[in-house]
Amino acid sequence: MLPRLYAITDSQRYGEDFWESLRRVLERGVRMVQLREKALSAKEYYQKALEAREITREYSALLLINERVDIALAVGADGVHLPQEGLPPSCVRKIKKDLIVGFSAHDLKSALYAQEEGADFITLSPIFKTSSHPEREPLGLEVLKDISKRVSIPVYALGGITWEKIKLCYKNGAYGIAGVSLFLK
Numbered sequence: 001m002l003p004r005l006y007a008i009t010d011s012q013r014y015g016e017d018f019w020e021s022l023r024r025v026l027e028r029g030v031r032m033v034q035l036r037e038k039a040l041s042a043k044e045y046y047q048k049a050l051e052a053r054e055i056t057r058e059y060s061a062l063l064l065i066n067e068r069v070d071i072a073l074a075v076g077a078d079g080v081h082l083p084q085e086g087l088p089p090s091c092v093r094k095i096k097k098d099l100i101v102g103f104s105a106h107d108l109k110s111a112l113y114a115q116e117e118g119a120d121f122i123t124l125s126p127i128f129k130t131s132s133h134p135e136r137e138p139l140g141l142e143v144l145k146d147i148s149k150r151v152s153i154p155v156y157a158l159g160g161i162t163w164e165k166i167k168l169c170y171k172n173g174a175y176g177i178a179g180v181s182l183f184l185k
């Protein structure tokens with residue numbers, strides 16, 4: 001069964017003490033982490049993934065790597081998290097069947113696509129306004145409720161989620177909660 005809390009890393013938000021920030025997140029009980037580093041070179045991303053694998057293993061936490069299936073395999077990650085325009089989940093299945101495959105969905109069409117392609121779960125975002133993607137209009141709780149009813153795989157609410165809003169997300173069909181800043185506060 002997948003953990004209900006899903007922390008996504010972000011070097012900008014984690015600051016200089018990236019590893020201390022990640023440890024704090026894990027100390028708070030998060031047991032599923034997505035390493036998501038869009039700005040790094042493949043070499044830097046691989047190095048960071050190796051370290052993230054060591055630390056998450058200390059806490060028996062699941063580690064998913066954003067987009068880079070090759071790096072996920074090379075470091076022994078538990079899974080990969082695919083951007084909406086990334087590789088199809090079915091392609092990852094061909095590479096390694098037992099990887100956990102998450103998918104970033106932003107509407108009903110991409111949520112159904114992810115499910116049909118064999119993703120294990122989706123993040124649906126942005127539910128609320130978020131400074132990490134200020135250009136994106138929030139979907140809102142009604143869309144979360146509708147899409148959660150129309151897909152059978154777990155839906156993690158993501159985007160602008162605060163501790164005060166978590167209960168609302170669960171009430172509107174979320175299986176779990178994903179975020180960056182939520183777990184840093």
Ligand SMILES: Cc1ncc(COP(=O)(O)OP(=O)(O)O)c(N)n1
Nearest residue numbers: 036038066081082083084085104105
């Ligand atoms: C710089 C950049 N590239 C791609 C994306 C894709 O966004 P999304 O589909 O939400 O996938 P995630 O990378 O967020 O998992 C992006 N947000 N930024």
Ligand SMILES: Cc1nc(C(=O)O)sc1CCOP(=O)(O)O
Nearest residue numbers: 125126130132159160179180181
């Ligand atoms: C990684 C990511 N993707 C988003 C999207 O809408 O595609 S929002 C997001 C991070 C959201 O950060 P916070 O929990 O701090 O709002």
Ligand SMILES: [Mg+2]
Nearest residue numbers: 083104125133
């Ligand atoms: Mg995203």
